[in-house]
Amino acid sequence: MQQDVIQRRSKILEKDKYTTFAQCMNKTSSALHSHYSVAQSAAVIAQMHINWLPVVNDEKKPIGIITALALLEKQLHQDHKPIRLESCMSRDGYVVVHQNDTVLNSDRFPFNYYVVVDDDYRLVGTLARSDIIEKFPDLFHNIYEVGNTSEILAEVMNSAYEGVAVVDKDGIIVQFNEAYAQFIGIDREEALGKYVQDVIENTNLHHTIKTGLPERGVIQYIQGQPMIVHRIPLWKHGKVTGAIGMLIFEGVNELYEIYNRIQKDKYVTGKKESIADNSNKHSDPSVTKLDEIIGDSDSTKITKRMARKVAKTSVTVLITGESGTGKGNYARGIHVLSAYSRGPFVHVNCGAIPANLIESELFGYEEGAFTGARKGGKRGKFELARNGTLFLDEIGELPLAMQTKLLRILEDKEFERVGGTQKYKVNTRVIAATNRNLWQMVQNGAFREDLFYRLNIIEIEIPPLRERRGDIPSLISHFIPVMCEKYQVPEKKLNSEVMSAFIQYPWKGNVRELINIIERLVVLTDGETIKLKHLPRYMQPSDKSNKQANPEQSDERALIESVLNESSGNKTEAARQLGIHRTTLYQKIKKYNIYNDL
Known part of the structure; x- marks a missing residue:
């Protein structure tokens, strides 16, 4: 009995290493001070393009939060006299957590906002409940890629308050948490080992495996209800080995209610013009925001x-x-x-x-x-x-x-x-x-x-595309539908082999070359699936230059150097992007005599 308890505690601690608030939070020193006015606070939040911020005292210790909506309401109803933020901030509706706490226990707190502190109770970061939902697939992916046991993955999944399903490369369900099972009314054990289409209504996870394309925030109808889902491919050694699907239980009904309320308010106030009509009349529709x-890579986010x-x-x-x-x-x-x-x-x-x-x-x-x-x-x-x-x-x-x-x-x-x-x-x-x-x-x-x-x-x-390969799946997901609509052809999909070829190709012409290749494939490919044979010959992997099949090839060294450069020398992050364990990465660095001084 004692040994079982020790093993279980060890397993939980191993799981928590990958799921702390410190790893998931938005690291920031940005906060509103209690002596700020409402107008000052609104200007800060508008400039940062965020929905909320913590409020701190002079010692940088959190004492409350304020949301953009609350500031807007206060601005609308103030009588031209400056109002101190301290008088209108919220002292509830959020929870203070330690940076080493695990996000998997966040379902115990009925709050939408998490303020993260260090040992001295000073602010080190923030996290919203929606951020946890968004980042959960990545948390799972990290644990999956570093080769942890199925018991740890099971612990993570059953701690999640959203529905999570994982399939292997053949579309067979290998992980299925209790939250998902209860929602669709099936026994969890009964779902395991079955083909995903036989268990989850209107799923597209089997297509995610074939294409290697991530989908976030898409609508899927389950039991007649429109639900928001994420579908994320799982990569190892340049190949898709499975996929994770995540179901957001709130669905989209709340979004419809918000939209209807906005429309009602606009009618009451007599403002019937569209959102587009309210925008800057001098703006050029061709101007990009x-x-x-x-792009989802770290380098693109930094830029x-x-x-x-x-x-x-x-x-x-x-x-x-x-x-x-x-x-x-x-x-x-x-x-x-x-x-x-x-x-x-x-x-x-x-x-x-x-x-x-x-x-x-x-x-x-x-x-x-x-x-x-x-x-x-x-x-x-x-x-x-x-x-x-x-x-x-x-x-x-x-x-x-x-x-x-x-x-x-x-x-x-x-x-x-x-x-x-x-x-x-x-x-x-x-x-x-x-x-x-x-x-x-x-x-x-x-x-x-x-x-x-x-x-x-x-x-x-702006880094070249070959140094931010993490942007390639998102670019493909965006431009394939765009080109299909442009040329009035049925929407195309590509299989995981093609996705792997896209990721490994050096893209000397960068995003412009990628767009041109997609345009060519959309026009010339018969059928709905783009395969390796449809790619230009210079993009098709050969036996002599296959980057993954033969680790002795110099192309693997170039790929490792590129990923190390993109991750600014962070070998843990580089190993994650390459789909290998960090120890394996160190071995390859030594093998190829790569000395990264970034």
Whole structure:
């Protein structure tokens, strides 16, 4: 008996190592101080694009929380006198947890918000109940990939307050928790070992195994009810070995109720215009928001976070990265979040304009400035971008003579049209981008050093796709339906072999090349499934270059180096992405003589 208790305690402790709040929380030093006003607090939450924040005292110890909704209501009903946050924050509705507590016990607390503290009761992070639901598949995936026992996985699943099912590569249910069993009215033991379609109504987990594509927040009808589900493929050694499905019990009825309540409120107040009508009337529908940039990798999240931060200022930004990485999308996203968003976004490709025309294109010209000049003159890009953003793409292609004039405009904030003497004030944000090494160009005398420093106040570097392979499944999930709709063809799916080939391919053309490949496959593939034979020959793995079949190949070394680079040298994270144990990764690092100093 005593031995059984010891073994069970050991198993629980092993499980808890992978499921602590410290591993799952949103690490942040951001909090609202109790002496803040409601207006100050609302500005902070709006700038951070979040729904709630903890409130702390001067010792950074949590004393309450405040939600965006509560702040909005207080703002609407205040009588123009400043209201201190302390008087309206919530002192309940949340729970304080230690960073080493396990999230699997969170179902004991009937709260939506978790404030995470350290041994000194100081704030170290936050977590919402919705975050736990979102991150549970990843928690399970981590335990699965590091090779823990089925008993530990069973402990994790039965601690979950949502329905969880796991299938193997053949679609057979190998894990099924009690919460899911009770919901669909079946004995848990009876579900194990059965084909998933015979147990779960309208499931798509068997397709997840075939395609390797994750699906989050999709609608699935079970017993006539619309439910929100996650479907996550489980990868090992470059192959899909199973999938996890998670059922969110709240369903979508609450969303419908919220929508109906909003519509009712709009009717009562006489505001019948659509949400689109209430948006910025100066906005360009082609402008991308940062939230619309696709990618779940750590590097993409870091890049988007940095872009959001600089967007709130008027500082000049230089976006660097290889061709096809999406520099223009980031520039548009910064514009949307900036104080210049009500003005136009003007895109200029400096490499596409002939050298003898670029001055008149940027600064405009007066009537009679040269033979063939338009009557009345013409406004240049700087004038067109007044009170908005001027995006100078491929800035490295700008001739040296124009670099001098651009520098003067950035410093003096004024310019003259070609053939004119009138000064025009510049109230325009400048964002530049390049796929070239500007510092090397400075060393070679091809780019002005003073302009380089003027543009490079803040650099946002976008990593190539081969260094953020975790973005590839999300990109495929997004662009396949888009291309199918564009060409009016039935929606295509791809099998796990194709997904593996996509992940291993080096993508020298980055996201642009990936989109082109998807477009080609959608148009040329007959039938609904894209297979290896449909890929271009250069993407199809061969016996000589198969990255996973023969670990002696140099391609495996390149893959390990790439993942280590993407994870900033974090070998635990790199091992997780590669689908191998950390010890195995250390062995391969030693075997290939990889010395990572990141």
